Amino acid sequence: MGVLHPLVIHFPIALLLLAFFLEIYGLRTSGKKYKTSIPLITFLGGIGAVFSALSGYFLMNQGDYEVSSVELHRNWGIALAIGSALLIVLYRFPPKIPHIHLLGQGALSILVLITGHLGGNLTHGEDFLSLDRPKKEPKQIVLNQDALVYADIIAPIFEEKCVACHGKTKQKGKLKLDQIENVLKGGKNGFYHGSEEGKMPLMSHRMRLPLSDKQHMPPKGKTQLTEKEIVIIKKWLSLGASPKLLLKDLQLTEEVVSGSMEEKNIGKTADWPSVPDLAAVSETMLTPLRDRGMVVLPLASGHPLLQVNCQSISDFSDKDGELFKGLEKNIASIRLSGTKISDKSLKWISGLPNLSKLYLDNTLITDEGIALLKNTTELRYLNLVGTSITEKGLRTLSSLTLLKSVYLYQSEVKIEDMAEIQQRMPKVYFDLGGYKIDTLTMEVRTEEK
Amino acid sequence: MNNKRLSLAEEAHLLDAQLATRRLFLKQCSMGLGALAFSPLINACTSDANGSSNTLFDPTKPLLPKTPHLPGKAKSVIYLHMAGAPSQLELFDYKPELKKLDGQLCPESLLKGKKFAFIRGVPKMLGTIGEFKQRGQSGAWVSHYMPHLAGVADELSFLKAVHTDQFNHAPAQLLMQTGSARLGRPSLGSWVTYGLGSENANLPGFVVLTSGGQNPDAGKSVWGSGFLPSVYQGVHCRSHGEPVLYLDNPANVDGNMRKASIDAINQANKETYKEFNDPETLSRISQYEMAFRMQISAPDVMNISDEPAYIHEMYGTEPGKESFANNVLLARKLVEKGVRFVQLFDWGWDVHGNSTDTSLEIGLVNKCKQIDKAITALILDLKQRGLLEETLIVWGSEFGRTPMQENRNGLEMPFKGRDHHADAFTIWMCGGGAKAGTTYGETDEIGFYPVDGKVSVYDVQATILHLLGFNHETFTYPFQGRPFRLTDVEGTVIKPILS
Structure with a gap:
């Protein structure tokens, strides 16, 4: 039921806005003829709103989202469902107040916009609609041998490619990768793959599955991890995933190190000197x-x-x-x-x-x-x-x-x-x-x- | 009614005022505000969410040198395209088994579901005419058709199992050079000059040289700029006489006067730009400026007759004539001066066997004679100048030839020839970060299908871009609402041939 939420919500949005529009249009003589259809449209939209609220409630309880961040969207959604039900009643038993329907539709449309926007922020990220979204500068990863593996290398990778779905606002499979404690906790299936202790970490398993596999992470269609990133993350996990591990502790082959640096645009290829500490010139x-x-x-x-x-x-x-x-x-x-x-x-x-x-x-x-x-x-x-x-x-x-x-x-x-x-x-x-x-x-x- | 006569201007003003009613004002307000609110949404579709906007294009300095994504090994490219498609089975793809099958009818299983350009019915197998030997330390197979090139086989990096999906010249050439069999995409050279600019401000960044008497079948679109700004299209130099026309000032016009007139034209263009804000106007201004600088630098670079005699001897050039060798020597000179991409097309490789010129026994031999020594000279000359490390040479065509003899209209042909074949052909690269002395890919025992190391046209393009320092997947240009790239949705860098 929860999965239907992103589908169902579009009905109340479209229908309730349409009803409001027809109310306004009905003020003109040429728009009068559509007035009779408004109660039906409002009814359908209202039903949609109630279903949306219900399905949203189920989706929230599936645990992919942190309750605090969803709360606001939930409350507005409930208000919208109740409001639309009220409006249906107002059409059934119209009170003698001028323009009551128009005002009601207007209020409801505002509710729709607010709820919809909050919901959009949850799925697409907070800055989704802002006009001048800051460009995401590709993070430069310092790859000298004394770099902290988690803080300097892995955390930025997670930040770039994972936390959109496994982060503070959204936790698919109850997995959070925003902080190291949460990484070690794992998701709803735990940290390890399979039941026995000491098995391969689930993350290493998922990264290595073929792209076509449903369980492969990151999912098909999203930005994939590079080969070198996988090697570094796997090695780090297999050594106990301590935040104190340094790059040299991983004892990666030269090829991996230089290769991963090449992909990150810095560092040593055999053709050029290695200059990890050199700053770029203005x-x-x-x-x-x-x-x-x-x-x-x-x-x-x-x-x-x-x-x-x-x-x-x-x-x-x-x-x-x-x-x-x-x-x-x-x-x-x-x-x-x-x-x-x-x-x-x-x-x-x-x-x-x-x-x-x-x-x-x-x-x-x-x-x-x-x-x-x-x-x-x-x-x-x-x-x-x-x-x-x-x-x-x-x-x-x-x-x-x-x-x-x-x-x-x-x-x-x-x-x-x-x-x-x-x-x-x-x-x-x-x-x-x-x-x-x-x-x-x-x-x-x-x-x- | 006021009887006072109104002047025409007053009347117009009055009518105008009558039209500007409150209703109109409100109407326009709402539309205007709506449009205002809508515009950022429209812009959001084209802005660079992933850094793929056309920020690389500065209309005032379109050829300003730019930095690639990664440190590239190659700085410039000389692409030698043999238009018409030479026979890989005579030159590089040695198939002794095919020789044994010579003259036998082609088995049905090979023909099932296949379409050929000219072969009809059941053709006969045609054994290779080339006499093959393994050359150099790398043991690459090169036939007697290319005796000079055989001597530098250790410098080359062969792709023996390239495949394409077009078996007609024009679409196949477009696919090879622009990444699409249909018109409208930018060519490889345009992409490269767009992404890297040019290190020499006095010469074009992308030069095209043709030989063989005709332009390639696909026409000038194979070096066109497609949807990229027009300044990135290839500059086609003439193959007879002066490579670029009108480099000399007309009689009684000296350099100062020319400069003054170009300044005046640019001043007018600047006014136009102020008025209309069209970036193409800025391109035009910079083109005029470059044309003026080219007047000074181009005659020197474009003239191969100043080269010493032993260089002419080495390349086999004859200045003044149209020849592939002349173009190759010119390509070296251009690359030496910092030109980014030099594209050569040599026409006349379509060895169907319907005339002497298109026969494997005579025509192909003559064509090979025209290029063999010149290409070998190019490789060695760049090498001795220390430029081969950073200049990528690509030799190839749009497709290959069939292991069957062509039987146009089901009839026997007067000479030995082969039909177009899209499934397997050979391309080689040299220098510029391609691993010297490698052979990658293998075809089956008659050279019909790839059996190992099969690579596509897109893979070849991705590899060329990689050697120049581009990530072919993020090197895009926004057009018609989506980012486009040379390799579109395909292409994998061929790692085994990278040094």
């Missing part, structure tokens, strides 16, 4: 760079690391390095291809601790400048195409343990020196370029039918 700090013509962008939305492209500024030179003051830690990639910089610029470049990609192709830099790079330990990619770098400069790069690729096309590096360099830095991919493609012939068969 847009105003980037204005001077942008005014100079640089393209400055975060790696991803909300990411603190920046990539900078100076390629299209034809007169970019050594003195422009000053523009980067205060941003040193945030710069992860800088493209200086074809600019007028010289070895002097390598001084400020070497002071960028998180620099991981550096494009110096077609610039005037030499071995002396490159030697300054030995402290940029996060460097992974170095483009030296079209420079006068020789094998001397390359030798100075051996302290860069993360270095993955170095491009040396059209530089002064000679192929015969590469064997030794490669031996010093076995993990690095050096590309000298200068590929030639011999024209190969393809046998054309001309056999015809």
